[in-house]
Amino acid sequence: MMKLHQYKFKEEYTYYMLQAIKDGRQDLFRRDFLDLHPSDQTEFFLSLDQLKRERVYSFLSPAEFGEIFSELIPGIQKEMIVELNRDYAVAMLNELPSDDAADFFGLLSQKEADFFLNRMEKEEADDIKQLLAYEEGTAGSLMTSDVFTIAASERVTDVLNRLRLKKTNAETIYYLYVTGDDGCLKGVVSLRQLIISPGDSLIADIMNGKLITVPAGAHRLEILEIIKKYGLLAVPVVEGEDDALIGIVTFDDLLSLAD
Structure with a gap:
């Protein structure tokens, strides 16, 4: 995993990823993008317009995009979830750590939350419901139930x-x-x-x-x-x-x- 820091190197690396998006070269994009530190992945993703973001969704698995989604601030998460194909979004939410998923669901209306929870895997949905039942700011609301x-x-x-x-x-x-x-x-x-x-x-x-x-x-x-x-x-x-x-x-x- 690589952390981008030098300006010229970052500029060059970004150019090649943008070119791969433009040309529809999933293999080249994944080679460079997945080699980056998560914070740099997120920064690059946020620099894209909607058309380019939609190409990125098609290049990444739901689990891979979930790594980026977890790094986004709440307001941006709500914007991005609307752009996702519904099946893709449900698959991504299934892959999120339960505490990250619960944080996101806390942003949604009851109707929006029910839409996703009713389509998610039962075990994952039950974990999220359990976390949402705890008072905000307590261990129960902050914890992840994904424990080895x-x-x-x-x-x-x-x-x-x-x-x-x-x-x-x-x-x-x-x-x-x-x-x-x-x-x-x-x-x-x-x-x-x-x-x-x-x-x-x-x-x-x-x-x-x-x-x-x-x-x-x-x-x-x-x-x-x-x-x-x-x-x-x-x-x-x-x-x-x-x-x-x-x-x-x-x-x-x-x-x-x-x-």
Whole structure:
């Protein structure tokens, strides 16, 4: 992934992407565009007129455009969704992290939200509805429910293989959360700990059972203080007496909300 910074280089790179759009060269456009940092992809996309944006939609998969869509400010998101073919838009929304999708749905009227929710995959739609039910500014409204969970009985090698092979929408895998069959949180393993541990080690032997969690009703400022105090990148959100894991709130989520 490349970050554009030098003016002349950026100007040249932009020229070739614009030429690929004009000539209908999907292969050339994808080669250059997908090599860019997401922030540069977004900046380039926003520089285009509607006709060129429509060509970009045809060049990118719904999941790929979703990466750009998540970077857009709310007002621009509402403008862009109108330009999209409805089936394409639904497919894109299915691919978004649940918290990003919920943020977007919070911008819509009930009629508009129902239109998309009724056409999305049931699991994805249910996740969004759950997030929208929480009070704004609480852990429940900020969290993503796309969490990569593991079992205490698994071995390190098995977990690493799952991470390599399984497609997941998990927003962050810096931490892997250990849950029981009932979905209750038992421990956490950092990605670093997983990588340096012997492959035949049981997760139960390397996990940290001393958990820092927040309830779904915790306020944003309370969560931010906890994350800062303990130097975390994310904090799990739990509910019930048995600490059922229902999602995570990331440091990036809190920062973007502050912006």
